Amino acid sequence: MGTNSPVTITVEAIVQAPVESVWKYWTEPKHIMQWNKASDDWHTPFAENDLKAGGKFVSRMEAKDGSFGFDFGGVYDEVNVNKNLSYTLGDGRKVKVDFIRQDNDTQIIESFEAEETNAAEMQQAGWQAILDNFKKYAETAKEE
Numbered sequence: 001m002g003t004n005s006p007v008t009i010t011v012e013a014i015v016q017a018p019v020e021s022v023w024k025y026w027t028e029p030k031h032i033m034q035w036n037k038a039s040d041d042w043h044t045p046f047a048e049n050d051l052k053a054g055g056k057f058v059s060r061m062e063a064k065d066g067s068f069g070f071d072f073g074g075v076y077d078e079v080n081v082n083k084n085l086s087y088t089l090g091d092g093r094k095v096k097v098d099f100i101r102q103d104n105d106t107q108i109i110e111s112f113e114a115e116e117t118n119a120a121e122m123q124q125a126g127w128q129a130i131l132d133n134f135k136k137y138a139e140t141a142k143e144e
Helices: 019-027 029-035 120-140
Strands: 008-015 042-049 056-063 069-080 084-089 094-102 105-113
Touching: 008 120, 019 029, 019 094, 019 105, 019 120, 029 042, 029 120, 105 120
Parallel strands: none
Antiparallel strands: 008 105, 042 056, 056 069, 069 084, 084 094, 094 105
């Protein structure tokens, strides 16, 4: 591969909640800490989000047993409330998330540049698991 542009992976879900709620659950740290995990043995004990172009965000993702953890963070390139956002991760990879209103539902389409360490299928499965977790949370969370 080498200097080729990175592979872009897309995950998506349809969330049975209006886009305004979906946006809030996706972007507010108190909500991010509830859904941002790929499996139940992980959690996000800390999240910070400066939701604007040039703003930074970080989520601390850790195994609940303390065996492993990392910061997932970057800088926003573009933020359009209730529509889309894009950001650049700490390692330079680009991510774009679209929120598409479908009456009272919201379609989320998330595209990200794959990293070279793990197989693309594994990365897709991991991001999809987090997105599925978000869907579950957004569909059952009570407005705050």
